[in-house]
Amino acid sequence: xxxxxxxxxxxxxxxxxxxxxxxxxxxxxxxxxxxxxxxxxxxxxxxxxxxxxxxxxxxxxxxxxxxxxxxxxxxxxxxxxxxxxxxxxxxxxxxxxxxxxxxxxxxxxxxxxxxxxxxxxxxxxxxxxxxxxxxxxxxxxxxxxxxxxxxxxxxxxxxxxxxxxxxxxxxxxxxxxxxxxxxxxxxxxxxxxxxxxxxxxxxxxxxxxxxxxxxxxxxxxxxxxxxxxxxxxxxxxxxxxxxxxxxxxxxxxxxxxxxxxxxxxxxxxxxxxxxxx
Ligand code: FE
Ligand code: FE
Ligand code: ZN
Numbered sequence: 001x002x003x004x005x006x007x008x009x010x011x012x013x014x015x016x017x018x019x020x021x022x023x024x025x026x027x028x029x030x031x032x033x034x035x036x037x038x039x040x041x042x043x044x045x046x047x048x049x050x051x052x053x054x055x056x057x058x059x060x061x062x063x064x065x066x067x068x069x070x071x072x073x074x075x076x077x078x079x080x081x082x083x084x085x086x087x088x089x090x091x092x093x094x095x096x097x098x099x100x101x102x103x104x105x106x107x108x109x110x111x112x113x114x115x116x117x118x119x120x121x122x123x124x125x126x127x128x129x130x131x132x133x134x135x136x137x138x139x140x141x142x143x144x145x146x147x148x149x150x151x152x153x154x155x156x157x158x159x160x161x162x163x164x165x166x167x168x169x170x171x172x173x174x175x176x177x178x179x180x181x182x183x184x185x186x187x188x189x190x191x192x193x194x195x196x197x198x199x200x201x202x203x204x205x206x207x208x209x210x211x212x213x214x215x216x217x218x219x220x221x222x223x224x225x226x227x228x229x230x231x232x233x234x235x236x237x238x239x240x241x242x243x244x245x246x247x248x249x250x251x252x253x254x255x256x257x258x259x260x261x262x263x264x265x266x267x268x269x270x271x272x273x274x275x276x277x
Contacts (some may be wrong), residue, residue, distance in 0.1 A: 002243060002275040003062035004027035004212075006264040008253035013045055014052035014099075016266060018061070024265035025272065028062040030254040033092040033104075036070050041095065042255045049098050062252045065140075065174070065209055066096060068106035074126040075109040075119040075151060082122065083195075085109070090130050095138055100136035108141050108152035108161060119151040122165035131167045140174040140208055145182035145224035153183040153222070155201040162206060172208035177242060178227070179211070181234050184220035188238045195247055205248055212239060212253045212271075228257045229267045240274040249275075 005026035008017045010033075021029045034041035056064075074085040089106065096104055111119030131139065141161060146153030152161070158173055165171050175198070181187055185194045198204060214232030216225035230236030243253055255267055 001027075001060075002249075002272055003028050003036050003252040004243075004255070004268055004271060005062075005252070006257075006259070006268070007031070007067070010042075015046040015048050015055065018052050018059075019059070020261060022055075022059060024261055025268050026264070027060060028064060028103075028252050028254070030065040030067055030256070033095065034068050034069055034088075036067075041091065042094055045097055046098065050102040053099075062144065063209075064099065064102040065094065065181065065252070065254055066099075066102065066104045066137075068092060068104065070107065072106055073109045073112075075111045075114065075122040077112050079113055082126075086126050086130065089126065093130065095134060095140075096137040097135065103138045103140050103172070103174075105140040105142050105209065107144060107150070108158070110149045111151055115155060116151060118146045119149075120157060120160045120164070123161050126173065127161070127165050131165070131170050132203060133167055133170075135170060138170055138172050138208060140172045142174045142211070143176055143179050143183070145176075145179040146184075147182075147224045149261075153179070155198055156184070159202045162202065173202060173206045174209040174211060175207060176211035176213060177234060177239065178213035178215040178232075178256075179224060181215050181219050182217055182221050182223050184222075185240065186219050188219070188234055191238070191241055195245065199247075207251065210242065210251050210253045211256050212242065212246060213256050214239065226256055226258060228259060228263065229255070229270070236270070240271070243271060244274070244276050 005028035010031040143150040212229040217223040
């Protein structure tokens, strides 16, 4: 069974997202914990969550993926921005405990000229101060395209962050196909080699989720512009190979393509059609 969904708007609550997912034949989804540009999160609606958990169980939903706001930057030069990252992640994780055993993805950050080593150090510091041994949420570091001073576009950087984290069983990686392609990993012509490299540098045990996106730009462009599945430089066949790859096929896949619900529905249909049973 292919576990696939897309990014949905959290504004109407979890039941609404669950029903939207069912409408497009998805069996999971991703959502922002709050406005992607930051700001305050909505209050927890325990009744909505309880109803959603029943719906998710009845329909065999896979693990959900929460996404932190883009403004979260634990390796900013500015102390107030770093504090905001700590406070936001702490609050998000507290809220995620209402939805146990799901995952929380974040962009590791941009070091804004401080240098990659300080970036890695500050990201690790935040994780060690926030991760609790008893938490039920796995935190995922997203692989980045290497735009600007982004940390996490090389597998070595992700690996260095994980190395510094104390509770390693609470941490994982979300591989974004658009980002790794834009970072220079050739998943179009050499998927096996990229997966082997991931395994030797980070370890495939840490790979918990895939963001399935096509890219508007060529390999190693460091741009991070998502494209609809099959309409970009990665192409439909290469993305079909990703969902069918023996080391990846059991993972949950989340679409973040520029689409409305109808477009996502069509992409999910096309991908389910080529998923080998
Ligand atoms: Fe992301
Ligand atoms: Fe992504
Ligand atoms: Zn992106």
